[in-house]
Amino acid sequence: MATSIKAIKKALRTDIRRLVAKLTEEEKQRQSGIVINKLLRMKEYEMSQRICIYLSMKDEIQTTDIIQDIFDSNKECFIPRYSVSGKDSFMDMVRLKSWEEYEALPVTSWNIKQPPMEAWCETAFESGL
Secondary structure (H helix, E strand, C coil), rough: CHHHHHHHHHHHHHHHHHHHHHCCCHHHHHHHHHHHHHHHHCCCHHHEEEEEECCCCCCCCCCHHHHHHHHHCCEEEEEEEEECCCCCEEEEEEEEHHHHHHHHHHCCCCCCEECCCCCCEECCCCCCC
């Protein structure tokens, strides 16, 4: 069963990558804007004080405007920090305290910003998410 799920997920990812590759940059930006506007108007988002969000890659919904709004709205922002060692992987959600801290984050080999694993960071679970 697990093997068939992995195969299905792999095929789905391949299909999605193919479809996204056909989109123009303008269309990707337009679709990102639609998603962002819907999210920012949601009652659940407006009422939330602590937000976990991914840092987007080139072909994903762009999250930088959402992150900026989190800080502008004085909400707490948590982002993924991951580590891979062989077949083992680890991810936690760590607090990002400001836009300036976001801009200063180093980039991983996957071209994703994140705090270094050796740096102490407040995690969402430690502080009561």
